[in-house]
Amino acid sequence: MADGTRAEVMERLTKAGERGVLRFITCGSVDDGKSTLIGRLLFDSKLLFEDQIKVLERDSKTHGTAGDDIDFALLLDGLEAEREQGITIDVAYRFFNTEKRKFITADTPGHEQYTRNMATGASTADLAIILVDARKGMLPQTKRHTYIASMMNIRHVVLAVNKMDLVEHSRSRFHEIVSEYLKIAEGLGFNSITPVPISARYGDNIFQRSEAMSWHDGPTLMEHLEAVDTLAEDEANFPFRMPVQWVNRPNLDFRGFAGTIAAGSVKPGDDVLVAHSGKPAQVKRIVTADRDLEEASAGQAVTLVLDREVDIARGDMLVDPQARPEVSSQFAAEILWMAEEEMLPGRSYLLKAGGQVTPASVTTLKHKLNINTFEKEPGKSLKLNEIGVCTLSSSKPIAFDSYKDQRETGSFILIDRFTNQTVAAGMIEFSLRRASNVHTHAMDVNKERRSDLKSQKPGILWFTGLSGAGKSTVANLVERKLAEAGRHTYSLDGDNVRHGLNRDLGFTDADRVENIRRIGEVARLMVDAGLIVTCSFISPFRSERQMVRDLVEDGEFIEVFVDAPLEVCMERDPKGLYKKAQAGEIKNFTGFDSPYEAPESPELHIKTAEMSAEAAAEEVIEQLIAHGLIG
Amino acid sequence: MTESNADAIREYAARFGANRGERKSELSPHLAALEAEAIHIMREVAAEFENPVMLYSIGKDSTVMLHLAMKAFWPAKPPFPFLHIDSLWEFQAMGAFRDTLAEALGLDMIVWVNEEGKARNIDPFVHGSALHTQVMRTDGLLQALNSGKYDAAFGGGRRDEEKSRAKERVFSFRNEAHAWDPRNQRPELWRIFNTRIRKGESIRVFPLSNWTEVDIWQYILEESIPIVPLYFAGERPVVERDGTLIMVDDERMKMDPGETPEMKKVRFRTLGCYPLTGAVESDAETLEEIVLEMLTARTSERAGRLIDFDEAGSMEKKKREGYF
Numbered sequence: 001m002a003d004g005t006r007a008e009v010m011e012r013l014t015k016a017g018e019r020g021v022l023r024f025i026t027c028g029s030v031d032d033g034k035s036t037l038i039g040r041l042l043f044d045s046k047l048l049f050e051d052q053i054k055v056l057e058r059d060s061k062t063h064g065t066a067g068d069d070i071d072f073a074l075l076l077d078g079l080e081a082e083r084e085q086g087i088t089i090d091v092a093y094r095f096f097n098t099e100k101r102k103f104i105t106a107d108t109p110g111h112e113q114y115t116r117n118m119a120t121g122a123s124t125a126d127l128a129i130i131l132v133d134a135r136k137g138m139l140p141q142t143k144r145h146t147y148i149a150s151m152m153n154i155r156h157v158v159l160a161v162n163k164m165d166l167v168e169h170s171r172s173r174f175h176e177i178v179s180e181y182l183k184i185a186e187g188l189g190f191n192s193i194t195p196v197p198i199s200a201r202y203g204d205n206i207f208q209r210s211e212a213m214s215w216h217d218g219p220t221l222m223e224h225l226e227a228v229d230t231l232a233e234d235e236a237n238f239p240f241r242m243p244v245q246w247v248n249r250p251n252l253d254f255r256g257f258a259g260t261i262a263a264g265s266v267k268p269g270d271d272v273l274v275a276h277s278g279k280p281a282q283v284k285r286i287v288t289a290d291r292d293l294e295e296a297s298a299g300q301a302v303t304l305v306l307d308r309e310v311d312i313a314r315g316d317m318l319v320d321p322q323a324r325p326e327v328s329s330q331f332a333a334e335i336l337w338m339a340e341e342e343m344l345p346g347r348s349y350l351l352k353a354g355g356q357v358t359p360a361s362v363t364t365l366k367h368k369l370n371i372n373t374f375e376k377e378p379g380k381s382l383k384l385n386e387i388g389v390c391t392l393s394s395s396k397p398i399a400f401d402s403y404k405d406q407r408e409t410g411s412f413i414l415i416d417r418f419t420n421q422t423v424a425a426g427m428i429e430f431s432l433r434r435a436s437n438v439h440t441h442a443m444d445v446n447k448e449r450r451s452d453l454k455s456q457k458p459g460i461l462w463f464t465g466l467s468g469a470g471k472s473t474v475a476n477l478v479e480r481k482l483a484e485a486g487r488h489t490y491s492l493d494g495d496n497v498r499h500g501l502n503r504d505l506g507f508t509d510a511d512r513v514e515n516i517r518r519i520g521e522v523a524r525l526m527v528d529a530g531l532i533v534t535c536s537f538i539s540p541f542r543s544e545r546q547m548v549r550d551l552v553e554d555g556e557f558i559e560v561f562v563d564a565p566l567e568v569c570m571e572r573d574p575k576g577l578y579k580k581a582q583a584g585e586i587k588n589f590t591g592f593d594s595p596y597e598a599p600e601s602p603e604l605h606i607k608t609a610e611m612s613a614e615a616a617a618e619e620v621i622e623q624l625i626a627h628g629l630i631g
Numbered sequence: 632m633t634e635s636n637a638d639a640i641r642e643y644a645a646r647f648g649a650n651r652g653e654r655k656s657e658l659s660p661h662l663a664a665l666e667a668e669a670i671h672i673m674r675e676v677a678a679e680f681e682n683p684v685m686l687y688s689i690g691k692d693s694t695v696m697l698h699l700a701m702k703a704f705w706p707a708k709p710p711f712p713f714l715h716i717d718s719l720w721e722f723q724a725m726g727a728f729r730d731t732l733a734e735a736l737g738l739d740m741i742v743w744v745n746e747e748g749k750a751r752n753i754d755p756f757v758h759g760s761a762l763h764t765q766v767m768r769t770d771g772l773l774q775a776l777n778s779g780k781y782d783a784a785f786g787g788g789r790r791d792e793e794k795s796r797a798k799e800r801v802f803s804f805r806n807e808a809h810a811w812d813p814r815n816q817r818p819e820l821w822r823i824f825n826t827r828i829r830k831g832e833s834i835r836v837f838p839l840s841n842w843t844e845v846d847i848w849q850y851i852l853e854e855s856i857p858i859v860p861l862y863f864a865g866e867r868p869v870v871e872r873d874g875t876l877i878m879v880d881d882e883r884m885k886m887d888p889g890e891t892p893e894m895k896k897v898r899f900r901t902l903g904c905y906p907l908t909g910a911v912e913s914d915a916e917t918l919e920e921i922v923l924e925m926l927t928a929r930t931s932e933r934a935g936r937l938i939d940f941d942e943a944g945s946m947e948k949k950k951r952e953g954y955f
Contacts, residue, residue: 005919012926013659013849020660090816092797093790095843102661104841107797116818123820245674250707258704260671260822289647289705290654300663301670301703314678338818352823355678411821420827422817 012099022225025106025121025154027145028131033162037131037200038094038107039072041222044207045096072200091121100226111141115148115371115385116338119425122152123411126230129158129221130181134167134197138180144371146181150188151334151387151427153407156230157185159195160221165202169212189404192228196221238298239323240264240272241401241409243354244316248303256287256303257312262354262408263401264320265297266304274310275317275325275399281306298408315355317399317409325409328431329397334369335362335390337382339416339423344381345390346513348547349423353398353412359550360394360414380510382424391432395550403427418542418597450530454488457629458527460552461620463536464545464599465562466591467577468569470608470616471536474562477617479534487630490526492519493536507588513544520548527552532629540596558623561602562616564609566591603627634724634860637731643857644735647701662850669696669838670703671822672801676783676836677703677710679826683783683836684776687713687740689725690902691858692787694732695847696839698856700785701736712739714775714784718767719744720755720904722880728859741779745771755906756885763904773809776833783826783834791843801840807831848925852918861899862921864913868892875909 028034060071092107106121108114122128128149132142149157159181167173178195185193196205197213198221204210205220219227241263248256266272270283285305286293296302304318312318319325337343343362351360368379369387382388403410404427414424451458461478463471472493482489498505502518505511516539526533539545549557569591570578581589588594599605604623606616624630646654658666676683685700687693700709715729733740748766755763776784790796800816802824817825828834839847851858869876870890877884879892884906886892897910898921915921 005917005923009852009919009922009926013845013922021664090798091818093841094797095791095841097661097843097845102843102846120818120820124822245671246678246704248704248707254706258674260667287706289651289702291651299667301667301674303705350827352825354823407821411823413820413823413825415825415827420825420829422820422825425818425820 019101019226019229021102021104022127022228022230023104023106023125024127024129024225025108025118025125025149026129026131027108027118027149028129028141028162032131032133033200034107034131036072037129037160037162037198037206038105040200040203040206041103041105042094042096043072044203044222045098091117098222098226103225112144112372112385115144115387116336116425118145118148119152119336119338122149122154123407123425125152125154127156127158127225127228128154129160131160131162132177132181134161134163134170134173134177137177138184140372142181143184143374146185146188147371147374150185150190151336153403153427155189155191156228157190157193158221158224159193161195161197162200164197164204164210164213165199169197169210171213171215174216194218194224194228196224235263235298235406238263238406239320240266240270240318241320241325241406242266242302242304242318243356243409244312244314244318245355246314247312254305255309256285256305257318258301258303259318260301261296261298263298263406265295267295268292271321272304272306272318273321273324274312275319275327276397277311277316279310280321281308281310283307315357317354317356319399325399325401326431327397327399329394330363330391330432331400332366332389332391332429332432333412334387334403334427334429335382335414336387336425337384337423338425339421340384341416341419341423342381342383342509343388343424344510344513346510346517346547347541347543348417348550349414349543350417351392351394351398351412351414351426353400354409356396356398358394358396358398359417359547360392361547362390363393364391366390389429392426400428400431402430404429416543417546447528447530450528454530456487456530456532457556458530459532459556459558459624459627459629460523460527460548461532461534461558461560461624462539462545462548463534463560463562464539464602466564466566466569466596467538467589468572468574469562469564470572470613471538471562473613474560474606474608474616474620475534475536477613478620481617481621482532482624482630485630487532488530489532489534491534491536492523497522507586507594509541509588509594512540516541516544516548520544520551523548524551527556532624538590538596540590540594542597542599545599555627558604558627558629559599559602560620560623561599561605563598563605563607568609634865635727635731636857636860637727639857640728640731641735643855644732647705647736649706651705658853659849662846662853665842665846666699666702666850668841669699672824672836672838673700673703673709673785675824675826676785680783680834682779682781683711683785684741684779684781685709685711685713685785686772686787687715687729688787688903689715689721689729689859690787691851691862692789692839692842692847694856694858695842695850696785696787697732697738698854699838708737712741712779714741714743714779716768716771716775717742717744718763718771718904719749720763720767720883720906722859722861722878722902722905722908724861725859725902728857732857741775743771743775743778745774754883755904756883760907764907767904776809781833782828783836785836785838787839788837789842789844789847790837790840799837799840801837802826803835803837804828805833805835809833811835845922845925848918848922852922859902861902863917864896864898864915864920866894867897867910869895869897869910876912877908878905878910880905 094105096103108117108121161174161177174197197216198205207222242259242261244257245259248258268283273280284307286296287303345362348359348361351358366389367376370377401409410428412426413422416423463475465471479489479491502515505515523533580586581592590596745767753763753766800819868879870892898913915924
C-alpha cells in the first residue's frame with residue numbers, strides 16, 4: 001500500500017479533528033420548499049449516485065412539479081403511499097458528509113397534526129432550520145415550529161428565507177421578515193438565530209454564494225452548518241452523569257458498569273455517587289475495548305470500574321457527588337401527547353427515563369398550551385399532539401435533572417401498559433419535593449400485627465364486569481360466608497362510594513379513572529387495617545385495575561371477572577339502567593356506548609349465565625383458600 | 632480455489648483478548664460518535680431483551696456491526712449468538728471467512744439453512760432471483776427466528792441505503808408474523824427506546840441506522856477490520872449476462888451456448904448469492920483504493936444487487952414480508 005494513497009484518501013474523507021456530527025431538523029412545509037432544500041443539500045454535497053440521479057430525472061418528468069428541471073423533493077418521499085398522496089407523514093433521516101462535518105437531518109411534515117413527528121425529530125437535533133417562503137413571510141406554522149424547537153431545547157436556529165428568486169432577491173423584504181421573526185423568537189431562549197436568504201431551487205446561498213444577493217454579508221447555509229458550535233458552555237461544564245445500562249461481569253475478577261456518559265466528564269480517581277442510594281465510590285478505571293482512558297466525557301460509551309463493591313444495577317445513575325440530580329417520585333413536567341387515545345389523569349402508565357422504568361401517573365394537568373399562540377389554556381385531558389404542563393407521580397423515585405439544563409437526564413417517555421405504544425414525550429421541569437417532606441412514620445402496630453389479631457391475611461377481592469353481570473350478588477354471598485366463618489371484612493360498591501366519597505365524580509373516562517383511583521386507595525388502607533375487602537365495580541379499564549393491583553403487595557389483589565353476555569345483562573337489568581341507556585337518558589354506559597376491557601388473566605373467571613350465584617361464591621372462597629388469605 | 636485471509640483474521644481476533652493492545656490512534660470524531668451510538672443501542676438490547684440474536688450476513692456492514700458488538704461488551708463476549716441465513720448460493724469465500732472469524736473470536740455462530748428449500752433444490756439460475764430469495768432468505772430467516780424464539784434481532788440496515796429505509800426506526804416493531812407495518816411504528820425520542828413487546832412479537836434493531844456507505848468504509852479503514860477478500864480487486868472468472876458481470880464461483884453455474892468465462896480484474900461492492908451479485912471491473916486492491924474509487928465513482932451500492940430491480944418499491948414490499 002502506498003502511503004501516498006492513504007494520505008490522499010484521508011484528505012478527501014471527513015477529516016479527523018473537525019467538528020464531528022451535526023444533527024439538525026428542517027421545519028417547514030412542502031410549500032415552503034422544505035423537501036427541495038434537503039434534496040438540494042444532498043445533491044450539492046455530491047452524495048447522489050449516477051443511478052439515483054437517473055431515477056430522479058425520470059421521476060421528475062412523471063411526478064415532478066418543477067417543469068423540466070429536476071424536482072429535488074422527489075428524492076425524499078419514502079413510502080409508496082406517501083409518494084402517491086404527495087405528502088410526507090413521518091420522520092425521515094437524511095445523511096450527507098462534507099469534508100468538515102457529517103450531517104444528519106430529520107425531515108418531518110409541518111402540519112399541526114404532525115407535531116409529534118416534529119418533536120421526535122427535534123429530540124435529537126442540535127439546530128433547527130426554520131424555513132419561510134419569502135413571498136408569504138410569517139405564517140402560524142412558523143410560530144409553532146419555533147415553539148416546538150424551543151420546547152425540545154434546541155438552542156440554535158437558522159431562519160432560512162427561501163424563494164428569494166420570487167421576490168426579486170429583495171434585500172428589504174429579507175430584512176422585514178428577519179425583524180418579524182426576531183419578535184416571535186424573543187424570550188424562547190435560543191443561543192443563536194442566524195438568518196440566511198436562499199433559493200433552494202437554484203442553490204443560491206446554500207453551498208454557493210449567491211451572485212444575485214451579493215448584499216448578503218452573513219454566511220451561506222453550509223458555511224454556517226459546517227462551523228456552528230452547538231456545545232454550549234453550560235452544557236460542557238455540566239456535572240457528571242452516567243445512567244448504568246448494563247453490568248459487565250465476564251468473570252469473578254471483573255465487574256464494570258457500562259453506559260453512555262450523559263453529561264460532564266470523568267477521570268480515574270474521581271469520586272462518584274449512586275444517585276438513588278447515595279452510596280459513594282471512586283472511579284478506578286475507564287475501560288474500552290481499545291484501551292483504558294485518562295478521561296471520558298458526554299457522548300462516550302464506556303465501562304467504569306469502581307474501587308469498591310457497591311450495589312449498582314441497570315437504572316441506577318452514577319453522578320458527581322458535589323452536584324447531584326434530583327431524586328423524587330413527584331415532579332412537574334411538560335408533556336406532549338402522542339397517542340390517539342387521550343391522556344387521563346390518574347391512569348397508570350410506564351415511565352421510562354434512561355434505564356429507569358417505573359409505573360407513573362399524571363396527578364394533575366395544570367394547563368394546556370396552545371402552540372399557535374403560546375397561550376395557556378385550561379383542560380382536563382390531553383389529546384393527540386396536545387401539550388400540557390402536568391404533575392406526575394411515580395411508584396419508584398427517579399433520578400433526573402431539569403430538561404432545560406440537561407436533555408439526556410431530563411427526558412422520559414410514557415408507555416401504555418397494555419398496547420405497549422409510546423404515548424407521550426416528557427420534559428421534566430422540577431421536583432415537587434413532596435416526597436422528601438412527607439416522611440413515612442414507622443408505626444409500632446403494623447399490617448402484620450393487625451391481621452394476626454384477626455387470624456387472617458388481608459387482601460382485595462376485586463369483582464369486575466358489566467352492569468347486571470352479578471358482581472354485587474356474588475360479592476354479597478362471599479362476604480356472608482366469610483362473616484359466618486368469623487372473618488373480618490368490608491364491602492365497597494357503587495352504592496356506598498358514589499353517594500359519599502366520590503359524589504363529585506361523573507361518568508366521563510377521566511372521572512371513571514379517578515373513581516377507581518380513590519376506591520383503590522381506600523381499599524389499600526383497609527388492607528393495611530387487616531381486612532378482606534370485596535370491591536364490586538364495573539371498572540372497565542385494564543389500566544386502572546392494574547393500578548389498584550400495584551397499590552398492594554403481590555398476592556393481595558385477587559381479580560374476579562364476573563362474566564355474562566351483554567344480552568343476558570340487558571335482560572336482567574336489575575336497576576333499569578340499560579333501558580335508560582337505550583332511551584338515551586344515560587350517556588357513556590359501559591357495554592352500551594362506552595367500552596369494557598375484559599381482564600386478560602384474572603385470578604378467577606366466573607360465568608354467571610352458566611352457574612348459580614351460590615356456586616360462584618364457593619369458587620371465590622376456594623380461591624381465597626388457594627391464595628392463603630383464609631385457612 | 633477459495634480466497635482466504637485467515638491469518639489477518641486471527642491477528643485481528645487477538646486484539647480482543649484479555650491483554651488487548653493499546654490502540655493509540657483516535658477515530659475521526661464523527662465515527663467516534665456513530666460508534667458510541669451503536670454501542671449504546673447494543674447494550675440496551677442486551678439489558679432489556681431475554682433472547683436477542685445478531686444477524687450476520689458476512690458482508691462489510693454486518694462485519695462492522697459484529698466488530699462493534701465485540702467492543703460494546705468487552706472484556707465480556709457479546710451476550711447473544713450470531714445467526715447466518717445460509718442460502719447455499721453464497722460465494723465460497725464468504726463461508727470460509729465466516730467460519731474463520733467465528734472460530735478466532737470464539738463466537739456462537741448459528742448457520743441456518745431452509746431445509747425445505749434445499750430439498751426442493753431451489754436454484755436462482757432455474758427459479759429466478761425472486762423465488763430463490765423468498766425461499767432461501769426470507770422464509771429461512773423467519774424459520775430461524777421462530778425456531779430460536781428470539782425477541783430481538785440485530786440487522787445491519789442503514790437508513791441511507793434506500794428511500795424506504797429513511798424512515799425506519801432504530802427499534803423496529805414486528806408483529807407475531809414478523810411483519811412490519813409502516814403505520815404502526817413507535818416514535819423514537821432522544822436515546823430512549825421502547826422495548827416493550829408481547830409474547831411472540833419482536834423487535835428488529837438497526838445499530839447502524841445513521842451510518843452512510845462512506846462512514847462504513849472509513850470505519851473499516853480506521854479500525855483495520857478484516858473483510859471478505861472479494862471486496863478487493865483480483866483476477867476472477869466472470870461472464871457477462873444482461874449487462875452484469877457474474878462470477879463463476881462453482882460448477883453449478885451452467886454456461887449458455889457460446890458463453891465462456893473470462894478472467895477479469897473485478898471486485899464486489901456488495902456480497903450475497905453469487906448468481907445474483909454483479910461484479911465491477913476495478914483495480915482497487917487495498918482499502919484506500921476502494922475508498923478512493925468509491926469517492927470518485929457514482930453508482931449506488933444496491934445497484935450491484937439484482938434483487939432490488941425486480942419492481943419499483945421492492946425493498947419496501949420485502950420489508951413488509953419480513954426481509955431485513
